[in-house]
Amino acid sequence: MKLLGISGSLIGEKTAIAVNEVIKKAQELEPKLEIELLDMKHYEVEFVVGKPLHDYNEDTQVVIKKITDADLFVIGTPIYQASITGALKNLFDHLPTNVFESKVVGTVTTAGSEKHFLVADHQLKPILSFFKAITPTNVFVHSSCFDQSNVIVDKEVRDRIDTLAKELVHLHTKLKL
Template sequence: MKLVGVSGSLIGEKTAIAVNEVLKRAKDLEPRLEIELVDMKDYEVEFVVGKPLEAYNEDTQTVIKKITEADLFVIGTPIYQASITGALKNLFDHLPTNVFESKVVGTVTTAGSEKHFLVADNQLKPILSFFKAITPTNVFVHSSDFDSNNVIVAEEVNTRIDTLAKELIHLHTKLKL
């Protein structure tokens, strides 16, 4: 069973840190779980222009392969201008429409404004619904929930991360019975 986390940010590290926390806590709950973080800033994913996947660069093909081979997911994005990142949207445009079908996909959003806490419900979950994903709890992490070393210190956020990790494992297990 493989859990892939995607950090849809091209700069900074808070989103990747938050997604990775979910991955680690899920692994603590299910030691047989294989986890991997796909941090978009580490890859040169080309813009979608309508070519077959094989015509895109190696990084694009690698990221798509990692996602298509996974069993469950955590998708994370910072919120810019009240929306998900362009890098994440571009990644979604590369994916086959059945990639998340009947698979559990948790979401993590990070932002500097509390006003952005509903972006996951209003933008990210409808996209995942198009892909036929099963979407449990979203974890919203405000910039102030991190300390100066970028460690998540807000107790409420850590509780939500634990809850998401539990939901991912529980729902995936139930779907596989």
């Protein structure tokens, strides 16, 4: 059973840190869970131009394969201009429409403004719904929830991370029975 965390940011660390916290917590709850963090800033995923996947560069093919091979997910994005990142939207455009079907996909959003806490519900979850994903709780992490070393120090956020990890493991387990 593989849990893939995806950080849809091309810069910074906060989104990847938050996603990694969720997948590590899920592994604590289910030690047999294999986890991996796919940080988009480490890959050169080409823009979608309508050609077959095998005609895109190796990074694009590797990223898509990692996603198609995973069993459950945590997808994170920083919020820019009240929206998900272009890199994450481009990634979604590469995916087959059944990639998340009946799979559990948790979401994490990070932002510098508390005004962006509903972006996951209004933009990210509808996209995941199109892919027929099962979407539990979202974790919203404001920049002020990190200390100077980019450690999440806000207790409420840490509790939401724990809740999301529990929901991921619980829902995935129930779906596989």
